Amino acid sequence: MTSLDRETGRDRYFAQKERELDALLDPATGLVSERYARLVPCPSCAGSSHTELFVKRGYPIVRCDDCGLVFSNPQVVADVVLDEYREGGSNDLWVDVLTSPRQLELDRAKFAEILDELEPHRGDGRLLDVGTSIGLFLSLAGERGWQGLGTEFGRRALAYARDELGVEAVDTPIERLDGRFDVVTVLSVLEHVNEPRAFLREVARLLEPGGATYLIVPNVDSLATRVLHERAATFDGRNHLLYFSPRTLRDLLEREGFEVVSTRTRVASLDPVLEWLTYDEPYGGADPAGDPLVDAVRARRNDVERLLEELDLGYKLHCLATKRA
Ligand SMILES: [Zn+2]
Numbered sequence: 467m468t469s470l471d472r473e474t475g476r477d478r479y480f481a482q483k484e485r486e487l488d489a490l491l492d493p494a495t496g497l498v499s500e501r502y503a504r505l506v507p508c509p510s511c512a513g514s515s516h517t518e519l520f521v522k523r524g525y526p527i528v529r530c531d532d533c534g535l536v537f538s539n540p541q542v543v544a545d546v547v548l549d550e551y552r553e554g555g556s557n558d559l560w561v562d563v564l565t566s567p568r569q570l571e572l573d574r575a576k577f578a579e580i581l582d583e584l585e586p587h588r589g590d591g592r593l594l595d596v597g598t599s600i601g602l603f604l605s606l607a608g609e610r611g612w613q614g615l616g617t618e619f620g621r622r623a624l625a626y627a628r629d630e631l632g633v634e635a636v637d638t639p640i641e642r643l644d645g646r647f648d649v650v651t652v653l654s655v656l657e658h659v660n661e662p663r664a665f666l667r668e669v670a671r672l673l674e675p676g677g678a679t680y681l682i683v684p685n686v687d688s689l690a691t692r693v694l695h696e697r698a699a700t701f702d703g704r705n706h707l708l709y710f711s712p713r714t715l716r717d718l719l720e721r722e723g724f725e726v727v728s729t730r731t732r733v734a735s736l737d738p739v740l741e742w743l744t745y746d747e748p749y750g751g752a753d754p755a756g757d758p759l760v761d762a763v764r765a766r767r768n769d770v771e772r773l774l775e776e777l778d779l780g781y782k783l784h785c786l787a788t789k790r791a
């Protein structure tokens with residue numbers, strides 16, 4: 467376990483998460499039960515042919531043979547997905563992670579960069595943050611003069627956003643929202659969505675023509691996921707239904723009438739890769755110092771991280787897109 471995991475409480479979160487993953491399994495097959503999941507066509511191109519990449523803890527992860535999108539199939543049904551957000555459990559523990567001082571500091575820096583990028587798209591300053599979580603992004607946006615509204619299903623996160631940070635947030639799905647926004651942010655949300663095309667149509671409906679959307683999703687083409695495969699923490703078939711690369715995210719956005727302005731990747735996630743390359747468990751917290759490869763990478767960490775970002779190999783994919791007029 468890394469010190470970041472302990473400092474932020476991620477360790478407690480992941481332990482709870484594993485119990486929740488097991489709860490949906492059929493003991494007879496060891497796979498996600500038919501009661502909670504169904505087979506779906508490709509959520510991006512609707513193709514019916516796909517190839518299994520691997521099964522992790524009973525959840526098969528496949529790749530579309532037509533468009534290359536990676537997704538969980540069978541897919542956990544929407545009711546189970548939504549209950550999970552509303553009912554607490556690991557999501558409540560995730561609030562502890564997000565409100566830990568170290569994580570707040572990391573997220574403030576990340577969100578400041580995003581707000582800088584959104585400045586040219588400000589328009590009248592109306593901002594919708596879908597899945598606003600504890601409201602930190604909206605709160606920082608408010609300091610810069612944006613008029614923000616957030617949506618959030620998690621009760622504990624929503625209470626924090628409203629009561630601690632004083633932002634305007636509602637427990638309403640975007641299908642039932644009205645109004646027009648200059649910018650809609652979708653930060654670490656799209657990977658959890660059952661029907662991403664319908665979701666993006668709602669985003670487009672709420673945007674002014676020419677309005678901008680900013681998304682963050684895990685990058686399935688990152689160095690860490692390519693090296694670690696199913697051992698990468700992002701592969702969690704209950705929680706993450708979709709796994710995008712820069713190309714498959716662009717394809718999806720273009721199918722729903724958006725034009726991609728820019729993509730970039732962030733977060734090198736080098737430590738679990740180095741652990742794995744020295745025969746330790748990734749995320750196990752071993753310190754493989756003394757190994758020539760590990761020492762060489764660490765000595766050049768800034769250069770390596772810059773190179774990974776240049777090659778779009780970071781763990782998180784950021785994307786800015788505009789609604790075609
Ligand atoms: Zn497809």
